[in-house]
Amino acid sequence: MGDHTETVQLDYDPQRITYAQLLDIFWKSHEPTRRSWSRQYMHAVFYHNEAQRRQALASRAAVEQKIGHAVRTEVVSVRSFTMAEDYHQKYTLKSHQALQSELARVYPNPRDFVDSPAVTRLNGYAGGHGTADQLSREIDILGLSAEGKKRLADLVRR
Amino acid sequence: MNLAYTLETKPAEIPPIDAAAPGVFETASFGLG
Numbered sequence: 571m572g573d574h575t576e577t578v579q580l581d582y583d584p585q586r587i588t589y590a591q592l593l594d595i596f597w598k599s600h601e602p603t604r605r606s607w608s609r610q611y612m613h614a615v616f617y618h619n620e621a622q623r624r625q626a627l628a629s630r631a632a633v634e635q636k637i638g639h640a641v642r643t644e645v646v647s648v649r650s651f652t653m654a655e656d657y658h659q660k661y662t663l664k665s666h667q668a669l670q671s672e673l674a675r676v677y678p679n680p681r682d683f684v685d686s687p688a689v690t691r692l693n694g695y696a697g698g699h700g701t702a703d704q705l706s707r708e709i710d711i712l713g714l715s716a717e718g719k720k721r722l723a724d725l726v727r728r
Numbered sequence: 729m730n731l732a733y734t735l736e737t738k739p740a741e742i743p744p745i746d747a748a749a750p751g752v753f754e755t756a757s758f759g760l761g
Contacts, residue, residue: 581753596758606761616757648757676740688743713743
């Protein structure tokens with residue numbers, strides 16, 4: 571350790587969301603003109619291939635032009651990725667024990683639990699992301715019991 | 729027969745959203761400071 575950076579790594583379906591859309595969300599999710607505090611907590615896009623590198627650099631240039639200020643967010647090649655410890659994973663969902671335990675029964679192996687799109691969705695809803703409308707369209711495919719569905723719907727409605 | 733044990737170890741059903749997930753995911757990584 572020592573020169574590591576905390577990151578999120580996403581596996582996504584390019585038929586449903588593009589890399590350009592992910593970059594757009596990324597630029598809106600941080601203050602790109604601010605200097606990073608440290609290597610551990612730096613703003614960066616880690617590209618996995620040449621196509622990502624080109625898109626990331628182009629999007630950074632576009633942001634720079636739009637805001638009229640130097641962008642300090644770095645675009646660097648990904649080297650290796652180490653999963654954070656289990657207690658960091660799906661952190662928000664863990665404060666909703668009843669919901670978490672329904673999916674933990676489906677995926678007793680922690681890695682399978684972390685990799686599950688259904689668990690990822692639950693974690694997002696638990697964190698206040700996603701609307702009641704979105705949830706109503708997919709609540710039946712998340713692997714929840716009738717009670718779990720009610721619990722989640724109540725949470726999102728709040 | 730231990731009925732509770734049998735119930736507890738019954739394989740849970742994989743959520744449809746996971747069963748339908750394609751094997752063509754791509755990966756992206758971001759550091760958000």
